[in-house]
Every structure is written in structure tokens, then in C-alpha cells.
Amino acid sequence: MRQRLLQVLLCLGTIPALASRVDAQVDEALITKRWKTDNFWAETYDRPYVTARGEIEGSDEHFMMFHWISQGRIKFDRADLHPPVWLGYRADTVSINSDRELLDHPFADVALGAGVQLGSIGSGWMMAAGAGVGTANDGRWDNPHAVYGTATLDFARTVASEPTWHVGLTYDGNRSVLEAVPLPYFQVETAPDPSLTLLLGFPKAEIVWRPWGPLTLSAEWQLATQASARVDVDLGAGFTTFAAVLRRIDGFHLRDQERTRLFWEVHTVEVGARWVTSWLDVGLSVGTTFGQRYFEGPDVLDRTRGDSIDRLPFIALTLPGASWAPPLSAGLHR
Numbered sequence: 001m002r003q004r005l006l007q008v009l010l011c012l013g014t015i016p017a018l019a020s021r022v023d024a025q026v027d028e029a030l031i032t033k034r035w036k037t038d039n040f041w042a043e044t045y046d047r048p049y050v051t052a053r054g055e056i057e058g059s060d061e062h063f064m065m066f067h068w069i070s071q072g073r074i075k076f077d078r079a080d081l082h083p084p085v086w087l088g089y090r091a092d093t094v095s096i097n098s099d100r101e102l103l104d105h106p107f108a109d110v111a112l113g114a115g116v117q118l119g120s121i122g123s124g125w126m127m128a129a130g131a132g133v134g135t136a137n138d139g140r141w142d143n144p145h146a147v148y149g150t151a152t153l154d155f156a157r158t159v160a161s162e163p164t165w166h167v168g169l170t171y172d173g174n175r176s177v178l179e180a181v182p183l184p185y186f187q188v189e190t191a192p193d194p195s196l197t198l199l200l201g202f203p204k205a206e207i208v209w210r211p212w213g214p215l216t217l218s219a220e221w222q223l224a225t226q227a228s229a230r231v232d233v234d235l236g237a238g239f240t241t242f243a244a245v246l247r248r249i250d251g252f253h254l255r256d257q258e259r260t261r262l263f264w265e266v267h268t269v270e271v272g273a274r275w276v277t278s279w280l281d282v283g284l285s286v287g288t289t290f291g292q293r294y295f296e297g298p299d300v301l302d303r304t305r306g307d308s309i310d311r312l313p314f315i316a317l318t319l320p321g322a323s324w325a326p327p328l329s330a331g332l333h334r
Contacts, residue, residue, distance in 0.1 A: 025071040025088040026113035026132040028170040028185055029204075031154040033073070035081045036322040036334035039278065044072030045323045049268075049316035051289060057308040061099035065312070067266075068093050072321070073115075088113045088132065092250055094264060103294070107252040107262070109136040109174060113150055121155070128154045136174045136252050138262060146253035148173025151182075163190035166201075176251050176263065176300045177224040197325075208325045216325055224300055225249045234327035238276040242283070245269045247291075249300060259298045263306075267291040270316060276330040283318040 025033075037043055048068040056063050071090040075083040092109040111134025118127040130152040137146035154168035166189075171182040187201035199206040203223035210216050214234035221227045230244040246268045251261040272285025288311050295306025326332040 025073055025090050026111045026130075026134065026150045027172045027175075028130075028152045028154065028166075028168065030073065030088040030113050030115045030130040030132070030150075031128050031152050031168070032156070032166045032185075032187055034164070034189065035073075035075070035083070038079045038081055041076075041078045042072050042074040043322045044070070044319070045321055046070045046319040047316060049314045051312035051314040054310035054312045056098070056100060057310060059100075062097075063100075063103070063309050063312075064097045066095045082117075084117045086115050088115065088130070090134070094250070094252075102262070105139040107138050107250075107264070108141075109250060109252060110134055111148075111150065111174075115152075123157075124159045125155055125157045128156065130154075134174065136261070138252050138254055140255040143253060143255055145258050148179075163188050174251060175224075176249050179299060210328075213328060216327070218325060230324075232274070232325075232327065234329050236329045238327060238330040240274045240276070240327045241272070242274055242285070243269075243271045244285075251299075254296070260296055261298065262294055262296055263300060263303065264294050265292065268314070270314075272316070272318075274318075274320075274324075274327075276326050276332065278330075278332065281320055281324070281326070283316075283320065285316045285318065286313070287316065288313050 035043065046069070048066070050066045051064055053062055053064045055061060069092055072088070074087040076085065077083060089112050090109065094107040096103045096105070098104045111132050113130055113132025115128060115130035118129055121127050132150040134148055134150070135141065135146045136148065137143050140146070150172050152168060152170040154166055157165040166185070166187040168185055169182050170185055173179055183203065185201065185203055187199060189199045191197045195210040197208040204221060206220045208216065208218050216232040219229045226248045228244065228246040230242055232240045232242045234240050249263055249265045251263045254260050254262055267290050268287055269290065270285040270287025272283050274283035290311050292309040292312070293306045295303045297303030322334055326334060
């Protein structure tokens with residue numbers, strides 16, 4: 001147990017050391033994310049939440065937000081865990097009510113992609129590719145500068161009872177940093193024992209650890225845009241309570257400006273309850289935002305200082321699907 005704890009702490013230590021989105025499903029995650037369910041046509045994640053009304057700090061201008069994060073992948077044979085062709089999507093929408101004209105309208109990052117297996121290249125290695133197109137706009141869907149592409153070329157080695165390796169090259173035209181540059185990536189997914197699952201690499205890492213039957217600890221990191229941690233306690237019959245903290249940054253192109261984007265940074269902390277069955281996975285939570293602000297620039301490394309928003313209480317509905325580890329009492333194995 002002491003050795004396992006040391007391994008986990010070392011792995012957790014790599015997450016913040018690397019630098020701080022749920023997987024976007026049109027970037028490399030479209031290809032690298034392992035299919036986990038054989039009883040559904042799609043693996044999806046949805047999280048709408050609405051905040052109370054507050055103010056922009058340093059002013060008397062009011063602010064209220066409705067944010068819906070939706071993403072997933074769709075296959076054409078629900079029983080196939082290794083489909084030859086599949087689709088992916090993301091729809092990240094933010095609707096703001098504010099006295100500040102720059103913010104008082106919807107923002108949307110909507111994209112659709114497709115993945116395909118290209119075949120074996122020997123020694124257990126497979127090649128796959130994906131591509132997509134999207135728009136990240138501030139309500140002006142006719143803004144040509146908001147349109148972007150995504151592409152991934154992946155080489156994977158999957159051998160039974162051994163870690164799964166992914167190496168490749170990925171491009172995301174709405175990445176918050178280095179959006180114009182294809183980035184190399186590498187990932188290794190392994191389960192040293194049934195209580196521990198690790199996804200280590202760049203530009204993302206994830207850990208799911210069950211140190212004790214009812215308790216599940218999860219953490220995730222993704223380059224420059226997202227980091228999260230969650231604690232789940234299994235109450236039995238598929239019911240859990242959870243506490244979570246999340247940080248994310250989303251970028252949207254501003255109308256009438258070629259490269260300038262508005263970036264929205266938000267941190268949330270929440271507590272809630274979740275119910276998981278073989279056909280339903282739903283969570284309800286309450287929490288508060290903190291460290292919430294917006295800024296402008298070509299990317300997060302070249303930007304204005306921006307303005308901050310009050311801490312705002314919120315209520316959230318989450319349909320995590322296969323993105324969250326199921327409680328043992330649900331009887332599901334993913």
C-alpha cells in the first residue's frame with residue numbers, strides 16, 4: 001500500500017509540473033480516447049450550469065452566465081469497441097447577460113470531426129487519422145476568421161495486458177496557445193493494478209485511483225486550458241456524492257477582428273450527488289465560481305490583463321457518461 005501511494009503521489013506531481021478542457025473530441029482525443037461502452041452508439045459528456053447575478057469587479061455593471069459544455073463521439077456499431085470510422089463533436093456555448101456591451105451576447109465554439117483507422121503497420125502498431133472543422137465566435141456565425149480546422153495523425157500500439165501507447169501529431173486551430181502550430185504528442189495508458197488507471201503524457205494526463213473500495217480520486221490536466229480534480233464516495237446502488245474543482249479557459253474570435261480572441265477563464269468548486277445505472281448517468285451539484293475573468297489577445301501568452309468577475313454561486317447538471325469512472329456499486333466495468 002505504501003509503495004502504491006508513492007507511485008500515485010509521483011504521478012500526481014507530474015500534472016501541475018507540466019502546466020495547466022474534458023477532452024475536446026475533435027482534437028487528438030478523437031483518436032486516442034479509448035472506447036469504453038458496448039451498449040451505446042455514442043459516448044458523450046454534457047454539463048450545463050447557470051450562475052447567480054453578480055458584478056464585474058471595480059464597476060456596478062451586472063453579470064450573469066449560462067454555460068453549456070457538450071462533447072462526444074459517435075460510432076455506427078454500438079457493440080464495436082474498435083470502430084473503423086466514427087464521428088466526434090464539441091459544442092461549448094456561453095450565454096452572458098451583462099451591462100458591458102462586449103460581453104452581452106452568446107459565445108460559441110462548435111466543431112465536428114471524423115476519425116478513421118488506416119490499418120496496421122506491423123509489430124502491434126496501428127495508424128489512424130482524424131480531421132474536423134469548427135467555428136469559435138462571439139455570436140457572429142458569418143465571421144470567416146472564426147472558422148478553424150483540426151487534424152490528427154496517430155500511431156498506436158495496443159497489445160493485450162500491456163500499456164497502450166500513442167504518438168502522433170495534432171493541430172487545433174482554436175487551441176488557446178500555439179494555435180497555428182501542429183504539436184507532437186505522446187500518451188501511455190496503463191493500469192498497474194485494478195485500483196489504479198494512469199494516462200501519462202503530453203499534452204494531457206489523467207489519473208483515476210481507488211485507494212479504498214467506496215472512494216475514488218480523479219485528476220486531469222490539459223495543456224494551457226484545463227485542470228480538474230474530483231473525489232467520489234460510493235454510497236451503494238450506483239449513488240455517489242462528489243466534490244470537484246475545475247479550471248478551464250475557452251477562446252472565441254471577436255467580430256471584425258482577424259486574430260484577436262476573447263478568452264474566458266473560470267475556476268469552479270462544487271459538491272453534488274450522482275446516480276449511475278447501465279442506461280443513465282446523471283449528477284446534480286451546487287458550487288461557486290472563483291478567479292473568473294476575461295481577457296483579449298491572439299493567444300493566452302499574448303493578451304491584455306482583462307477584468308475579473310465576482311464569485312458567483314451556480315447550480316449544475318452533469319451527464320458525464322464514460323468520462324467519469326463509475327462507482328463499483330453500479331456494476332459497470334470501463
